[in-house]
Amino acid sequence: MMSSSAPQFPVVHRSLALDIKDHKTELVLCSYDDHFLIVASQIGAFGTILHARKEEGVTVEPTFSVSVVFGKRDEPMMVACARQLIENISKSATPKPLLLSLGLRDHTLDTVKGIVSAVIENRLW
Structure with a gap:
């Protein structure tokens, strides 16, 4: 006999749809044990994948590393x-x-600001 409640997705996540500069934008935020995954799509597909991390070092000020895993490498707004x-x-x-x-x-600054704001408002960290 099946249980009446569906199993829960094992990763803490949040998804939402919003309008950014007249484009329907879907956001999915996931918190895995070792990474955060954020998907922001206006095209119904993944698009460009970037990896970002804080560099551990001896300097007082933190440094950050951002690299394009695959996709558009010539879009500075994505890196930003x-x-x-x-x-x-x-x-x-x-x-x-x-x-x-x-x-x-x-790929404008206003779109990036909208995505960053939406993610921070709905953050999982």
Whole structure:
């Protein structure tokens, strides 16, 4: 006999849809044990995948590493988005690296600001 309640997804997550600069934008935020995964899509697909992390070192000021795993390598706004998010994540009690997927129709500063704001408002860290 089947249980009446569906099993819960084992990863803490949040998903939402919002309008950013007249583009329907879907956001999925997941908190895994060792990474955060954020998917922001206006095209219904993953798009460019970036990896961002805080570098551990001997300097007083933190440094951050952002790299494109695959996708558009010539979009500075995507790198800026990942950097803003990893800087915010690194302030939390449990900083973890970030895997960020951006499938965007609009690569402007206003779009990036909208995504960063929405993620921070709905953060899982």
